[in-house]
Amino acid sequence: MSSPEDIARLRQIKDSEKLSSAWSTWNETREQLAETALLLSDPDPSMRSMASDEIGTLSDTLNSLAASTFPSLLIPPSTTNTLSALMELKSGVGGSEASLFLADMLRMYQRLANNTHWKANIVAKNDAEGGGIKDAIVEFKGEGAYDALRWESGVHRVQRVPATEASGRTHTSTVAIVVLPLAEESDTHDEALFSMSDIKLEVMRSRGAGGQHVNKTESAVRLTHIPTGITVSMQDERSQHQNRRRAFQVLTSRLMDRKLTRDMEERRASRRSLVRGADRSEKIRTYNYAQDRVTDHRIGLTMKNLTSVMEGDGIQLFIDAVQKHHAESVLEDMLEEGKEEEDGQH
Template identity: 40%
Template sequence: MFDKLDDILKRYDEIMEQINDPSVVNDQDNFRKLMKEQSDLAPIVESYKKYKEAKQTVEDSLAILEEESDEEMRELAKEELNEAKANIETLEQELKVLLLPKDELDEKNVVVEIRGGAGGDEAALFAAELYRMYCRFAERNRWKTEIISLNENGLGGFKEVVFMIYGQGAYSKLKYESGVHRVQRIPVTESGGRIHTSTATVAIMPEAEDVDVEIDMNDCKFDVFRASGNGGQCVNTTDSAVRLTHIPTGIVISCQDEKSQLKNKDKALKVLRARLFELEMQKKQDAEAEYRRNQIGTGDRSEKIRTYNFPQGRVTDHRIKLTSHRLENILDGDLFEIIDSCIAADQAAKLAKMSDDE
């Protein structure tokens, strides 16, 4: 590990020299790449420098204890020694986490699909609440959202909603949200006051670009139709809605949110690209059974990941055994505690696997 850290430190110094070179600054593409690399390496370098300082403090304190006879100086040296040893332990763990292989998809925008599951109208109402929860989470992170397609049930619920979240690191946080979300409460449609259990499925897919997935347009069939529901006179009186069918996979995507047929077509292709990319990722993950076993629920749509219990005001994440009694805050987009805990559990699983491999 320390050989690798020394190489990183050396590379970081090289980058800093190049960044300050006027000829490099004039080459904008190269300059951007160097700045990105510098930004990625900076946290590792900072922690490693602190680690080396703590190691030096240990050596200095031991030297003082060996040579010094003054009791007050010895006590100070002992305090510094204990503090430095504790720092070394913390920083070693921190460096191990920082050196874990990064998910190359983490910085991508995401396509989110939410569908009402078991529970009819109540499931659709819950799906709409999950949509609002993720929109509020996006706002808290200063990310942008954009609806791709929406299928409402007439009661304010969503049978299905597909939308984009644009923001740096969106996938790194939201990838843990894929799976079955369960709600337990008395539905507004229930006259007897009984608690019902309903579900909605959430799929989080990284936005795929042309370089990630190449689509053969001959495999795509486009149908146009008149949009329905909310959208205004222009949307509802022109054949602007688009239905895209990908013949090899049978994937069907409808998009009617835009007034322009061309824009709806572009949005539909964006979703198709993300779904095809997800299928490719799934194949790779299934081929790596060990990876799937160590994953903290980052892709399986059939996995029950979380329960929202209204009578008790609690939310339970079943993967990491975390229970929070902040139901209202969580539904208002305050997902930070849950997501940070998922990230920590994922890192712990990866570190444990790394130790086993060693």
């Protein structure tokens, strides 16, 4: 059986072969372009016409290599591209309207999961009156889920007229989302992330609406990671053992997220990226129902047809655009770092 190191080495060899092949194609195409350009002055009009058409085709090949092939091969592969995702949604300002919008967003992400063949599973949910949801935690299991959804972290703002608003006045409400790398559910813990001596474990009876106890056994679990103060409470499962496993899964995901964010910040130091991902208080997107548009404030992308985002597959366009922007910013930083190193050698 191949070790992770062997697999990484094979992938590196494969990537270098692709880059070498693309570079060969680039050089061959440039040579063909130079040779074909000479034919533009040929006395035969049909030869000049063929040369002109050929130059257009060769130029398209060079543009494609420069715009997409080389950038995709030069950017280091994501170290998190195999991870699933754990999404936490919390209603913010706007009371019951925020809870209703959270329910809409949850359905939007579940539809996205279905379209991308991820498995969506609601881990915990706190319902609100009138069909809304106060907060929820959802697993998205599948390769690439974390890399795709991580940029959804932040404040999502909705502007619409609530069904209960008699005067027709538009209200602004918010939902805050945090996307974490999904740690597999386990009785054991990752010693690289935390030690059991740093964990305070409390058990209590599950509570329902109004604070009343809903069972007679102490099945609810609360974990506190003492060094960071991170607290996780879980009571949705039927047994203390299941709640404990779930709580450790969420705690591990939050600590893994802290480590990934810290590592990213250390690697890029002063990297200037519009899509930071680490700032969860940042307003990232507005859903304006009256104007039938959705705007992503980080990349300046506005899309008409809000229904296609909330009820169709329009959200995928935003996810793809933000990922593309991130890849471009990584490439720009790599080129800048290379130029700084080169300047330092002179």
